[in-house]
Amino acid sequence: MNPKSSCRLYRAGSAVFLCLLAAFGDAAAQQVRLPFLNLQPYEGNPILRPRGTTWEAAAACNPAAVVKDTTVYLFFQAKDRSGAGRWNGTSRIGLATSVDGLHFVREPEPVITPTYDFESPGGCADPAVAEIDGVYYLTYNAFDGVHRRVALASARDLRQWIKHGLLFPEEGETSHGAIVPQKSNGRYLMYFSDGKNLRLAYSENLLVWHAEAEPVMLPRDGKFDDYAVAPAFSPLVSGSELVLFYNGLDQARRSHPGQAVFALQHPGQVLQRSERPYLSLAARPEDEPVIMLSGLVRFKEEYFLYYGMNEETAGVAVSPELAAAIRAQK
Incomplete structure (x- = not known):
């Protein structure tokens, strides 16, 4: 199956889901095959880089992505230069917007900043966004300088965020919450990492979550993922399956992108999993930067996959056809 020619987006309520159209019969009967989506790095990368001397001086990376109307919104992790050698900078979440998915205008101030003890001094990092029934739910890693833990904020306008605190305060290390934008067996799902493994949580109202x-x-x-695994962003819903993009750490603590397929009605059941990294940015392994997938949107009939590079800058991958069209315009 060619995902580029057999995928489309549709709306169920206000949430956007992915529908894979089967060549024959019901789409739910068509299984996803990995690797999913043939994408390549944009030649104009990085699309975000550190700037200035204050809150985004050390990093502008790991952007979550969402489309509203005719605009792509990126929520990126920005880091200052405080705490070198200890917590290595305080992170805040900035906002950048684009009308083409490639060139972004950044807001002058962050949209989410550390305000609680559990967010300081490390800050708010690694955002992921899901839109459900007209409300945007943003998970992020709250870092107190010792432990990272999943926290939640929500908004209707993508700028005025209401914080809801830690989602799993009874747990130790947690990170990278990725909400599934469709119910399974009457409940909402979230995949998250406990620092090593991928785990599941359930919610009735998207605000109170219970971890398995x-x-x-x-x-x-x-x-490539022999040390730890963590979800990258909200899984894509394909018929009766969930396609999860994830980041896997090797023993050298280098991040590599992977993909896994789960059963929607049995979300703890892994149906397929990448045997090798999904995306490569260099011809030689020794030249490969650290890649952390962080956001995926379908915009103007094209997929845009956003990621962080070396915990410092952000890039995007696009289809070979779009890449060729961009080159032809130069």
Whole structure:
């Protein structure tokens, strides 16, 4: 199956889901095949980089992405230069917008800043955004300088965010919450990392979450993800399956992108999983930057996959056809 020719977006309520159109019969009967989406790095990368001497001086990376009307909104992790050698900078979440998905205008001030003890001194990092029934839910990693833990904020206008605190205060290390924008068995789902493994949480109202104790996906010996795994952004819903883009750490703590397919009605069941990294940015492994997938949108009939590079800048991957069209315009 060619995802570029057989995918489309549709709206159910206010949430956007992915529908894979089967060549024959019902779409739900068509299985997703990995790797999913053929994308390549945009030649104009990086699309975001550090700037100035204050809140975004050290990093502008790991952007979450969402489309509203005719605009792409990126919520990126910005980092200052405080705390070198200790917590290595305080993170805040900035906002950048674009009308083409490639060139962005950044807001002068962050939209989410650390205000609680559990967010300081490390700050608010690694955002992920899901839109459900006209409300945007943004998860982020709250870092007190020792532990990272998943926190939640919500908004209707993408600028005025209301914080809802830590989602799993009883847990130790948690990170990278990725909300599924469709119910499974009458409840909302979230995949998250406990620092090593992928786990599941459930919610009735999207504000109060209950974590399952048992992991649903583990690191694999001898693979690119043999140290830890964490979701990158909200899974895509494809018929009866969920396509999860994730980031896997190797023993050297380098991040590599992967993909996994889960059953929507049995979200702890892994149906497929990448055998090798999904995206490469360099011809030689020794030249490969640290890649952290962080956002995916379908905009103007094209997919845009956003990611952080070396925990400092941000890039985007696009289809070969769009890349060729961009080159032809130069």
